[in-house]
Every structure is written in structure tokens, then in C-alpha cells.
Amino acid sequence: MLLRSQSSLIKSSSGPEDRFMAEEVEGYKVIxxxxxxxxxxxxxxxxxxxxxxxxxxxxxxxxxxxxxxxGE
Incomplete structure (x- = not known):
């Protein structure tokens, strides 16, 4: 799981992904x-x-x- 508090924000552009922002970290899109x-x-x-x-x-x-x- 990659999470980063500071990097460029990318808005997803198709389907349900339109409702959230994603960051790109080391080539992966993460919230x-x-x-x-x-x-x-x-x-x-x-x-x-x-x-x-x-x-x-x-x-x-x-x-x-x-x-x-x-469980006791």
C-alpha cells in the first residue's frame, strides 16, 4: 500500500473514479x-x-x- 501526504494530485477521468482524487506515487495512483x-x-x-x-x-x-x- 502506498500512501503519501505530499505529491501531485491527479483527478481520475472515467467511471466511478470521477468521484475521488488520486495521487501518483512511484507510478501508482493512490488516494x-x-x-x-x-x-x-x-x-x-x-x-x-x-x-x-x-x-x-x-x-x-x-x-x-x-x-x-x-474470547473468554
Whole structure:
């Protein structure tokens, strides 16, 4: 997964892709880091582990600690 907070923005031009912005990083089109974080925050119950990973990888200061529920 490639995410970068600073690079040139490219607007996709066909189909459902018209509704989002993509950045080009090392030849790949990816969504901006800020957009990925906001998506995860809006869906925190499903994406809390992803938020923790993004925080660790990019030093975002999100203070997110994922904890699995115990089966006991």
C-alpha cells in the first residue's frame, strides 16, 4: 500500500473514479493519506487496526491503540 501526504494530485477521468482524487506515487495512483485517515476514522470500528498501522508508519500522532476482544 502506498500512501503519501505530499505529491501531485491527479483527478481520475472515467467511471466511478470521477468521484475521488488520486495521487501518483512511484507510478501508482493512490488516494491521499489524509483521505485514507478520514475514511478510517469515519469507519473506526472496522478500520481501527489500519489507523494504528498508519499512525506507526507515518507518525501521525493519532494515539490509536487497537485491542482485540478476548474470547473468554
Amino acid at each position: 491521499p493519506l489524509e483521505e485514507a485517515v478520514e475514511f478510517c476514522r469515519r469507519n473506526v470500528y472496522s478500520y481501527e487496526p489500519a489507523l494504528e498501522m498508519l499512525d506507526e508508519m507515518y507518525g501521525l500522532g493519532l494515539e490509536v491503540k487497537y485491542r482485540e476482544a478476548s
